[in-house]
Amino acid sequence: xxxxxxxVLVSPDGELLGETEPFQPASPWWQPVDDFGPxxxxxxxxxxxxxxxxxxxxxxxxxxxxEAANIRKIGRQTTPPPSxxxxxxxxxxxxxxxxxxxxxxxxxxxxxxxxxAWATSLVPGTxxxxxxxxxxxxxxxxxxxxxxxxxxxxxxxxxxxxEPYAIRLVDSVAPGLVPRLIADGADGRMLLAHAPGADxxxxxxxxxxxxxxxxHPVQAHFAADPAALARIPDxxxxxxxxxxxxxxxPFYDGIPGLREFVADLPRRFAEIAECGLPDTLVHxxxxxxNVRTDDAGRITIMDWGDCVLGHPALDILRxxxxxxxxxERGPGLPGRERLLAAWADRWRQTVPGSDPVxxxxxxxxxxxxxxxxxxxEFLENIxxxxxxYHATDVPEGLAAAVEAARA
Numbered sequence: 071x072x073x074x075x076x077x078v079l080v081s082p083d084g085e086l087l088g089e090t091e092p093f094q095p096a097s098p099w100w101q102p103v104d105d106f107g108p109x110x111x112x113x114x115x116x117x118x119x120x121x122x123x124x125x126x127x128x129x130x131x132x133x134x135x136x137e138a139a140n141i142r143k144i145g146r147q148t149t150p151p152p153s154x155x156x157x158x159x160x161x162x163x164x165x166x167x168x169x170x171x172x173x174x175x176x177x178x179x180x181x182x183x184x185x186x187a188w189a190t191s192l193v194p195g196t197x198x199x200x201x202x203x204x205x206x207x208x209x210x211x212x213x214x215x216x217x218x219x220x221x222x223x224x225x226x227x228x229x230x231x232x233e234p235y236a237i238r239l240v241d242s243v244a245p246g247l248v249p250r251l252i253a254d255g256a257d258g259r260m261l262l263a264h265a266p267g268a269d270x271x272x273x274x275x276x277x278x279x280x281x282x283x284x285x286h287p288v289q290a291h292f293a294a295d296p297a298a299l300a301r302i303p304d305x306x307x308x309x310x311x312x313x314x315x316x317x318x319x320p321f322y323d324g325i326p327g328l329r330e331f332v333a334d335l336p337r338r339f340a341e342i343a344e345c346g347l348p349d350t351l352v353h354x355x356x357x358x359x360n361v362r363t364d365d366a367g368r369i370t371i372m373d374w375g376d377c378v379l380g381h382p383a384l385d386i387l388r389x390x391x392x393x394x395x396x397x398e399r400g401p402g403l404p405g406r407e408r409l410l411a412a413w414a415d416r417w418r419q420t421v422p423g424s425d426p427v428x429x430x431x432x433x434x435x436x437x438x439x440x441x442x443x444x445x446x447e448f449l450e451n452i453x454x455x456x457x458x459y460h461a462t463d464v465p466e467g468l469a470a471a472v473e474a475a476r477a
Contacts, residue, residue, distance in 0.1 A: 071125035098124035109136035175257035230375035267364030275405030305378035346424035435474035442467030
């Protein structure tokens with residue numbers, strides 16, 4: 071599946087310049103923008119011809135910082151905007167400049183330039199290259215004069231501003247397990263030192279087992295001393311029941327069995343509590359694509375925006391029930407039973423008398439339900455033009471939860 075892209079170009083002073091001819095970047099996913107060319111900063115999604123990634127035709131708003139560099143090096147022609155929005159069937163020409171209260175700072179004109187200026191002042195002599203941007207984050211790589219990566223600038227929306235705090239917490243317990251936080255700043259900015267190695271999309275059971283084992287001491291620590299998690303979003307089962315009911319109700323008639331599944335949640339939650347595993351720090355999206363390893367085998371766990379105070383089974387389920395490329399509802403990781411058994415052994419040693427095996431079985435549909443709630447919260451906190459990223463995720467998560475409860 072391929073992605074074709076049109077860029078609506080604006081100048082730094084707000085002049086609408088036109089749009090590029092459609093082109094095909096390397097990645098079918100909507101977030102990567104690293105090969106869109108020099109001299110511009112992609113701000114946000116304006117329009118798509120399908121419900122979600124990957125593939126399709128996608129239109130972004132981009133600020134043209136250096137028009138000469140862009141046209142010279144890419145050779146893309148632009149068509150002028152219509153003289154009035156009504157002359158075009160392209161709806162984004164009518165609303166590209168409208169403000170929105172839920173827009174992230176990095177999606178505003180001038181936002182990327184301000185963030186890059188902040189980052190390069192902290193790491194002088196570097197050049198920022200935009201790698202990806204969407205409603206959950208924007209990421210730039212900072213290279214030195216020789217083109218070597220030195221640091222990463224990451225900027226997140228308001229609902230993820232706890233991420234730098236979480237990185238500090240984990241580093242205090244397991245130094246080196248997270249990227250080094252150089253600084254954090256206003257508007258969700260953080261500057262992270264480069265972690266050598268590669269993202270491990272496609273990793274097998276052996277590495278996933280190492281990831282689970284490396285993270286266990288962190289979870290054991292915060293299970294025993296959860297006071298430091300007061301600034302982390304609270305996803306404990308007793309706190310979220312009402313939210314699960316709220317997001318599920320609109321889909322009762324369309325998803326057979328959902329009403330009964332939700333009605334049974336208090337019983338399920340009570341049985342999970344009887345298993346004796348404590349709430350702790352949960353990464354929230356612990357799949358190998360969010361992990362880097364280097365030649366020395368060092369593990370660096372990235373992307374802590376989804377972290378919560380919650381049940382530890384959520385992470386082992388994410389790590390083992392996803393496919394090797396991180397898809398939340400994939401066929402499952404080959405060898406996952408061995409990983410689940412090792413995870414259960416660690417928790418039995420940490421909490422004698424607990425029943426981790428039963429807990430993870432009871433939590434499996436809750437993990438899908440939790441995913442639906444997360445996507446619902448995203449939709450509630452982003453502007454409508456960004457909704458296509460997540461439009462189908464809520465009903466898909468709810469349906470998956472019902473299916474898992476029946477298994």
